Amino acid sequence: MTQIFAHRGYSALFAENTMSAFLEAEKAGADGLELDVQLTRDGEIVVIHDEKVDRTTNGHGFVKDFSYKEISRLNANKKGIKKEPIPSLIEVFEWLKTNQLICNIEMKNGLFPYEGMEKKVIDLIRKYELSNRIIISSFNHYSIVNSYRLAPEIETAPLFLEAIYMPWIYSQSIRAKGIHPKHSSIPDHIISTTLDNGIAVRPYTVNREVDLKRLFRLKCTAVITDNPVKALKIKKQYEKRP
Template sequence: MTQIFAHRGYAVSFAENTMGAFGEAEKAGADGIELDVQLTKDGELVVIHDEKVDRTTNGNGFVKDFLYKEIRKLNANKKGVKKEPIPALAEVLERMKTNKLLCNIELKNGLFPYEGMEEKVIDLVQSYGLSNRIIISSFNHYSIVYSYRLAPEIETAPLFIEGIYMPWIYSQSIRAKGIHPKHSAMSDKIIVNTMANGIAVRPYTVNKDADMHRFFKINCTAIITDDTVKALRIRKQYEKRP
C-alpha cells in the first residue's frame, strides 16, 4: 500500500514545518512526515524550508545569520492566531518517540554548504534511536553519499527535478535505497521498473486528485503531499479493491 508522507506537515491547512503541522498530520493518519533542515549561525539544526525566514515567519534574513535563541523568537505561524516557533530538529525527533511515523529529513544544503550538517543530523537521529524510521534526502547528491558513508544503516534518497535515465542504476551506484523525483518527472513504466529493482519511489509534491490516483493505481512506494486528508480519502478507494 502506498504510504502518505505529509510534506512539511499537514501544510495545506497549517503553517508548514511547524510542530502544529506535524501533529495534525499524525492525527489525520499520515504514515510519515517530510521536513527540511538548516543550520543557525551557532550550529543548531532547525526545521525550515527557505534559506531566508521572510516567507514563512515575521522575520527577515538568512537562517544562517540567526543565533538559535534569536530564530526561536520568530513566529512561524503567519496563517493562524497561535504563535509557533521554528522547531529544532531535536523537538521533532523527541515527538517521534511517542508515535510510529516515518520521517524524511531533507538537507537544505544546495545554496549554502552548511559545514557539518550531515554529522549533526546523523548524530541526533542515532541518539534518539530512530535510524530505522528516517530517510535522508537532498538535491545535493554529494551530501547523500556522505550521509550514507557516515551511517549506512540510515536510508538515503536523492531528490530530482528532472527525469533521469535508469534511475535504479544511479540509485544503486550511490547506495541509495530510494529516490524522490518531482511527480511529473517519471513515467509509470520507469517508476514500476525502479521499484522492481528494489528502489523505493516517493514522488513530490502530489496535491492534485488525478496525480494521487495515478500513483495509488501503480502502488507507488509513497507520495509526498501537502494535503494528507485528501490523500488518505483517495487511497481508501484503492484499499477496498481485491
C-alpha cells in the same frame, strides 16, 4: 501499500514545518512526515524550508545568520492567530519517540553547503535511536553520499526535479535505497522498473486527485503530499476496488 507522507507536515491547513503541522499530520493518519533542515549561526539544526526566513515567518534574513535563540523568537505562523516557533530537530525527535511515524529529513544544503550538517543530523538520529525510521534526502547528491558513508544503516534518497535516465542504476551507484522524484517528471514505466529493481519511489508534491490515483495504481512506495486527509480518502477508495 502506498504510504502517505505529509509534506512539511499537514501544510495544506497548518503552518508548514511547525509542530502543529506535524501533530495534525499524525492525527490525520499519515504514515510519515517530510521536513527540511538548516543550521543556525551557532550550529543548531532547525526545521525550515527556505534559506531565508522571510516567506514563512515575521522575520527577515538568512537562517544561517540567526543564532538559535534569535530564530526561536520568530513566528512561523504568519497567517494564523496562534504563534508557532520554528522547531529544532531535537524537538521533533523528542515527539517522534512518542509515535511510530517515519520521518523524511531533507537537508537544505544546496545553496549554502552547511559544514558538518550531515554529521550533526546523523549524531542526533543515533542519539534518539531513530535510524530505522529516518530517510535522508537532498537535491545535493554529494550530501547523500556523505550521509551514507557516515551512516550506512540510515536510508538515503536523492531528490530530483528533472527526469533521470535509469534512476534505479543511479541510486544503486550511490547506495541509495530510494528516489524522491518530482511526480510530473517520472513516467509510469520508469516508476514500475525502479520498483522492480528494489528501489523505493516516493514522488513529491502530489496534491491533485488524478496524480494521487496514478501513483496509487502504480503502487508507489509513498506519496509526499500537502494534504494527507485528501490522499488517505482517495487511497481508501482506490483500495476498495476489485
